[in-house]
Amino acid sequence: MNVTKPPTLASWLLQHFGSSPNNESVVGDLEERYDGHSPRWYWRQVFRSIGAAWFADIASNRILAAGVLGFSLVHIIVLARAFRYLAGGAANPFTAYVFTRVLPYGWWGHNAIFWPVDWLMTWLPLFLISLTAGWLVARFGCGRSRAMVLTCVALTCLILALPTLRMLVSVSAIPLYFVVQGLVVPFQTVLGILLGGGLLRTRRPVRLERM
Amino acid sequence: MGSPSLISNFEMMVMLALLRLGDEAYGVPISEEIEKQSGHDIAVGSVYAALERLEARGLVSSRVGEPTAERGGRAKRYFKATGKGLKEIRETQRTLLKLWRNLPGLEGEKA
Numbered sequence A: 001m002n003v004t005k006p007p008t009l010a011s012w013l014l015q016h017f018g019s020s021p022n023n024e025s026v027v028g029d030l031e032e033r034y035d036g037h038s039p040r041w042y043w044r045q046v047f048r049s050i051g052a053a054w055f056a057d058i059a060s061n062r063i064l065a066a067g068v069l070g071f072s073l074v075h076i077i078v079l080a081r082a083f084r085y086l087a088g089g090a091a092n093p094f095t096a097y098v099f100t101r102v103l104p105y106g107w108w109g110h111n112a113i114f115w116p117v118d119w120l121m122t123w124l125p126l127f128l129i130s131l132t133a134g135w136l137v138a139r140f141g142c143g144r145s146r147a148m149v150l151t152c153v154a155l156t157c158l159i160l161a162l163p164t165l166r167m168l169v170s171v172s173a174i175p176l177y178f179v180v181q182g183l184v185v186p187f188q189t190v191l192g193i194l195l196g197g198g199l200l201r202t203r204r205p206v207r208l209e210r211m
Numbered sequence B: 001m002g003s004p005s006l007i008s009n010f011e012m013m014v015m016l017a018l019l020r021l022g023d024e025a026y027g028v029p030i031s032e033e034i035e036k037q038s039g040h041d042i043a044v045g046s047v048y049a050a051l052e053r054l055e056a057r058g059l060v061s062s063r064v065g066e067p068t069a070e071r072g073g074r075a076k077r078y079f080k081a082t083g084k085g086l087k088e089i090r091e092t093q094r095t096l097l098k099l100w101r102n103l104p105g106l107e108g109e110k111a
Helices: A008-017 A023-034 A039-060 A062-087 A093-102 A105-109 A111-139 A145-169 A176-196 B009-024 B027-038 B044-056 B083-100
Strands: B060-068 B074-081
Touching (some): A008 A023, A008 A039, A023 B044, A023 B074, A039 A062, A039 A145, A039 B044, A062 A111, A062 A176, A093 A105, A093 A111, A105 A111, A111 A145, A111 A176, A145 A176, B009 B027, B009 B044, B009 B074, B009 B083, B027 B044, B044 B060, B074 B083
Antiparallel strands (some): B060 B074
C-alpha cells in the first residue's frame, strides 16, 4: 500500500484546476503512481495533466474559447475604466459617499479610518467585477467551465503582467499607496475570476457507470 | 489533416496499450505500458485527454471501478476498446503497412 503522500499543494492544484471530466481518476492514478517517484516528478505530472486537459478542451471548443478570450478583453477594459474612475481622480466617489452619508463626517480626517475605507471602496467594486466575470464565464462554459475560466485567468494574467512588472521595476519612484494598489489589483482580479468561476470550490467525485 | 476519423500517433499508442492490457486497462497501467515501450515519460493527464477524445468518437468505452485506499479513496476508471475502435485500429494498421512498404528512403532498414 502506498504510504507516501504526494506534495499537498500540487494535489490541490490538480484537484481544482484539472479540467478533465475524469479528473478524479487522474488524481487517483497519480497518487497511485507516486510511490517510488520524486516530488519533482509529481509536480511535472500535475502541470502536464492540467495543461493537457486544458488544451484538449480548448481544441475541441475553439469558438467558445475565442468567445471567452473576447469576453476577457472586455472584462479587462471594464476593470481598467473602473479603476481609473475609482483611483484616478482626487477622491474615490464611493469613499466620499461613505464619509458624507454613512460615517460621521469628521472621521475622514483620521488616517486609521480613512485609508482602510478608501482601499475597501476601491478594491471591492473591482473584485465584484472580476467575480461576476468569472461567474459568467463558468455559467456559459457549456460543460467546459473549468477550462474556460482558466482561459480567462490566463489572458488576464498575460495582460496584467506587463504593467505590474513595469511598476515593480520603477517601484522606488512610485508612492507606496499606488504600489500596494498596483499589486493588490492583479491579485484580486485573478482571485475574483477563480472564485466566481467556482475553481476554488471543493469538487465532489462523479461516479457513473458507463460501460 | 481534416478527416475526423484519423487517429493521432499518441491516440494509436493508447489504443494499442488498451488492447495489450485487456480488462485491467486504466490510467496507471496504460501510461506505464506506453512508457515501457516508448522509453519516454508519459503524463497521465495526456493519456486521459486521448482516452476522452477516443471515447467521444465511440472508439473506447469506460466504467468506474471500486475506490481503493492506495489511491486516496478514489475510484479507477477502466477503459475498453469498442468494436468500432477495433475496426478503426485495423484499418489504420492496414494503411500504415501499405505506406510503409517499399519506401526508397528506408531501404535496408527494418521498421
